[in-house]
Amino acid sequence: MAGPLVALSAIMAPSIQFLGAAGTVTGSKFLFRTETQKILVDCGLFQGVKELRLQNWEKLPIEASAIDAVILTHAHLDHTGYLPLLVRNGFKGKIYCTAPTRELSKIILNDSAHIQEEDAEYANRLGFSKHSPAMPLYTTSDVAHTLKLFISVAGDKWVKIAKDVKFRLSPSGHILGSAFVELNHSGMRVVFSGDLGRKKPLMLNPPTRLTTADYLVIESTYGDRVHSPESPMNVLKRVINETVARKGHLIIPSFAVGRVQDVLYLISKLKRQKLIPNIPVYLDSPMGIHATEVLLDYPEWHKLGAKEIEAFCQDAIMVRSYQDSNGLARARKSTIVVAGSGMLTGGRVLHHLETRLSDSRNTILLVGFQAAGTRGRLLRDGIPELKMYGKYVPVKARIEELSSLSAHADQSEIIEWLRGFRSAPKTTFIVHGEPQAADALRVRIRDSLNWFAEVPAHLEVKELNLKTQDE
Ligand SMILES: [Zn+2]
Incomplete structure (x- = not known):
């Protein structure tokens, strides 16, 4: 038994x-x-x-x-x-x-x-x-x-x-x-x-x-x-100022939920404290825009007041349509573009890269975990040419990383x-x-x-x- x-x-x-x-x-x-x-x-x-x-x-x-x-x-x-x-x-x-x-x-x-x-x-x-x-x-x-x-x-x-x-x-x-x-x-x-x-x-x-x-x-x-102890705000300040001094554009590939909001919040703070020039900042991610709006609906789940959220949303231009996104990729004066996807596996950030990657005045700032096999990881590892839309684009832009913003x-x-x-x-x-x-x-x-x-x-x-x- x-x-x-x-x-x-x-x-x-x-x-x-x-x-x-x-x-x-x-x-x-x-x-x-x-x-x-x-x-x-x-x-x-x-x-x-x-x-x-x-x-x-x-x-x-x-x-x-x-x-x-x-x-x-x-x-x-x-x-x-x-x-x-x-x-x-x-x-x-x-x-x-x-x-x-x-x-x-x-x-x-x-x-x-x-x-x-x-x-x-x-x-x-x-x-x-x-x-x-x-x-x-x-x-x-x-x-x-x-x-x-x-x-x-x-x-x-x-x-x-x-x-x-x-x-x-x-x-x-x-x-x-x-x-x-x-x-x-x-x-x-x-x-x-x-x-x-x-x-x-x-x-x-x-x-x-x-x-x-x-x-x-x-x-x-x-x-x-252990994450780098350097303040993400200081890294952003340096990268933005250096890029603008070269008359370049800054592209920030970003995860739509979480990271986009952190990045926009820090850039807005830098702008309001006049630590960076007042250049246009674009959020070119419909999913990122939507996720940012959700913050407003749940004040009990974060530390920011409605005014602070509104402030950083006002400091960024929301790009909703494909036409506007395409136009933005051809802008001549310095811009900051935050766009998905965060590891460059797809999304609107790719057509910004297609036009910006081969110009040494520009900067690509990687702000999150880059998994093996993704374009983000290849850029981080110093690849000389990146394949996108079936062709190779030479990597001349500066590649920077903001690992402390995890x-x-x-x-x-x-x-x-x-x-x-x-x-x-x-x-x-x-x-x-x-x-x-x-x-x-x-x-x-x-x-x-x-x-x-x-x-x-x-x-x-x-x-x-x-x-x-x-x-
Ligand atoms: Zn998670």
Whole structure:
């Protein structure tokens, strides 16, 4: 009799399965299973090199229809971008998140579907896809179905979603509406960090200090690095003044949600303090414009007053149409153009680069993480010619980097946040980092905190011990 009973109890132990962001930074998907519930924390898209993007087409090890609910940490595509496919494949549960995450997800998912549709259409027109016809991963109509399942919940309040499972979202300081997810299952506390913000974010409130976790899943994007201490405002001031002195243009490729707003805010401050000349600043990103407007709707989720937001929006010219965007690329007098995408994988920034990259008076300022295989990474690594629109453009413009303007905690900031926990979790699982960054963080956690931490592999299942620390 002992055999079957042991097997039965093994099946019933709660567990986490790592369906993405294990050994890599993108594709965040963590499946939390109890005896009765299957809850997915985040549902992100894999991004970056082709080998990773192909994983988006692979079948999940669980039927979408068997998942009871999804809880989101924040709106970025690598945390939400798989949702429309999950819904198309039969998921019918609720998608819980904060109110700003719901608003921003609407913008990000629709943009993602448009890009998928355009890419498939382009491949079919030129006939270069191996699949005939090439299909988008999902469409805008899949996104419309997905958005109907979203439920926004208040921050810092426990929400019961099953007889023995409740969750709480509290601000994590990464982007507008970003939150930690705390799950409580029969007294056992499991914490998911999502993306952990800086100790002192530019616009947002600092990350909430959490104190209790039986198990912790922590990100490690910068797990092996410490951000430069130089002030982003000083770097921007220097780069802008040097570019204007050369009578050049400054192009800032930027992520539409988070980074665009930080950059515009700093430029506006520099202008108002007369630390830079009063040259025109353009925001050439419809998604960036939309995301900036969302800031105004959620004053409780950031530190800026309505007047400050209005001020930095007034200091930038919003470029909505393609015609205006094209005209801007031909402007003669010095301009600053902030445009997507942040890693130069597509978007309007490309036609600005096409005209500006070959002129040594101009500057391209990279302001975020540049994944391997992207044009942003190639420029950062000093490539002499960059391929775009099927031709090579010589790189004569100056390439500069503003690494101190990151939305992710660095190694020291992660450790400092972990010190807020009253006692060590039974296990700390390290995710959302390249292998080297994740392992460096594991060693630092062991050496500085004396905690047990491990880096789970893709698709690995980890059983959780239901006995809590208090017992
Ligand atoms: Zn993020």
